Amino acid sequence: MNVLDSKIPLGDIREKWNSYKAGQQLVNPANKRKLDIIVIGTGLAGASAAASLGEMGFNVKVFCIQDSPRRAHSIAAQGGINAAKNYPNDGDSIWRLFYDTVKGGDYRAREANVYRLAELSNNIIDQCVAQGVPFAREYSGMLANRSFGGAQVSRTFYARGQTGQQLLLGAYGALSKEVARGTVQMFTRREMMDIVIVDGRARGVIVRNLVTGALERYSAHAVVLASGGYGNVFFLSTNAMSSNGSAIWHAYKKGAFMANPCFTQIHPTCIPVHGDYQSKLTLMSESLRNDGRIWTPKDKDVAERLRKGLMKASDIAEEDRDYYLERRYPAFGNLVPRDVASRAAKERCDDGFGVNNTGRAVFLDFKEAIQRLGKHTVEARYGNLFEMYERIVDENPYDTPMMIYPAVHYTMGGLWVDYELQTTVKGLFAAGEANFSDHGANRLGASALMQGLSDGYFILPYTLQNYLADQIREPVVPVSDNAFVETEKEVQKRIDTLLNVNGKTTVDTIHKHLGNIMWEYVGMAREKQGLMKAVDMIRDLRAEFWHDVRVPRRDGMNNELEKALRVADFLEMGELIARDALMREESCGGHFRIEYQTADGEALRNDKDFSFVAAYEYKGNDNAPVLHKEELEFENVEVKQRNYK
């Protein structure tokens, strides 16, 4: 029997969530007060879950790594949030949003989850508006919508280029309200080190207090991980500096399966890399692709002269520009999905048409948009993005085309969860980017905010209640319990080992090295030889790390130790990502295997052999993980090769 039970309710896909809710168990108000829930992370998923669970009457303890819950990296999402409201009357519906999301994910997501996501999308907009989120409005006073990254309908709601910020501050407001009521306890500057398991159930966590350096124990009836994605395994990514994979990685080591780790998303519109000291990459909203046109010179010599600074973009005549996305994909043009746009940019650069002094950039040009719409309208739509670009690159995009290049942005993979968002460890739930659930092999633009908030506001409050219904007689496990003592010892040992290495190489040096391996061999285009090489290189690097890393000893706050703990986990995670990419002998969404492509160079899926979710079970540091397959069944969506031509 398959150990993976996705617990998808029976019946028509349109009725599954309703029938789940009708059949789920409830906890009466008096008993909710006796039940404690730990939430790790205060991004969209964590903050919305903690606030909603607190409102219901549970005791919630919520932890964030920053000094304030408002700083979680959801705040940096720019473009918008999708919903199937069909306010513009352009033919959208829940069904179409569902269909587009499954298709966009290249048929590697679970239908039932995605349908629920599309269904709940409308509730999210209602909720956020009621909270006072200042979405963009029309002169009529109604909400404005725009088309976004690969969608043929205008279903994206936005708050200038700061949608993530406004949605997060809405959730932070709701969370603050519950902190004031006393239903939620907020713990800041804490990082989760491990999960505590008692009798097969998640019953607590060990966290490190980043100010005092002390390990702390917290106990609860259930634990929610909303700790975000693991994109920083690539060192350079658009993630925040403290974004890391350690919480989900330690959950994995405690028995939660890790699903589809190789499904990572490369975002096409980032500011290009410029130097070795660079600490992160900056994303610009892909809403820019609505009006900007992407091109490189038609002639390699011209590209060469551009790279040497002998000529400027404006010197190149219209007929000498290759608008390669419009040429290759006439139906979608510059709005093809992220993976398609990213890979096309890389191909142009690999073939010698790249610009910037590095040759790793393509142009994104607003000249035509400025002529068509006027500078004023372009400024109203993209002003803050243009300003951000100019600040970093020191060039004015109204006069000179922007330069862009793809960067790691989002991880579709994550902890395997069932329909209830429960991992394979009882009582351990995962929400938002931390789980693998809804985006398949590729996430569509403006869908991350939707998923984080639907998990937190509208799914966990039901499914956690269902889980907790038979836990009302269970007292909270005291933190003096042996399970807490032992887990804390393991964590302390990990820390002591790192401090005792006393080597010569800094944490960042090793992290950069890992990033280079990942980007080179496990990045946008992967192939068997390279992946095998990456596995070996990561192993060697891991050995070097544990042999030669320098982590200074210091009482209290120790920033280098924080980084070292995260990099230690990335060094294990990177290997699993490469192994998963090696196992998946097909191309789909963000996972492109060079060996598996069509004659036109498009991703070639293998539905016969790989239409499954790959879920890995940890079997100890010295053993290969065991692969479990959750076969994907498509009863509602016709599986086709994606075609954006």
Next chain:
Amino acid sequence: MNFKLKIWRQADAKSKGKFVDYELNDVPAEASFLEMLDILNETLVRKGEDPVSFDHDCREGICGACGLYINGHPHGNFKNTTTCQLHMRKFRDGETITVEPWRAKPFPVIKDLMVDRSALDAIIQAGGFVSCHTGGVPDANSILVNKKDADLAMDAASCIGCGACVATCKNASAMLFVSAKVSQFALLPQGQVEARERVQKMVRKMDELGFGNCSNTYACQAECPKSISVTNIARMNRQYLSARLADPLQED
């Protein structure tokens, strides 16, 4: 580029701090201010010295975590710029750069350049939200909002909570921060139901936490990396006054 750095070093909240001088050479002009500090920290770690602690996270000017007092100005003396978005090309080669933490009584130093800004969270917890529960809300388009009001609310809501306004104010007043949140809701229909309580509770909490009064120097507006306008303070004052007259908080 080469720089002489004077950086505030303080081991922890209880210790006494002092300026320590560092020389840093061959810094790329394209590096951000925080990347320059990364480079410094790498050299310190290699030498076996304690790296400089500072708050930072998104490094794209939106999370509000970073906040350094650079050459006597929060986030440096550059308009609409957070520390992470400040690039070294804006400084002169060979320049001496002084780096301090936010200095304000309600923001105690934790270590080096890192301060405790949880007082700002406490002000929001006092009422900086609309008290709606999850679920059971009306359809989004049933609440119409005049576009101009929505835009002004968005201007106010752009505050990133970095605390530069407090740090630059000679009275350590948090009026710009508080008024931005009060204004966002004052301008929107969703905020009207609790408007009177909200402004009074938030102002009371601000006073309780030791933030000073506003004496209209507008330094906060000048230094705000998100150009939050002092008109928000005027709006808050009007709302506060009318709320006090019409419906003072019971417990006052």
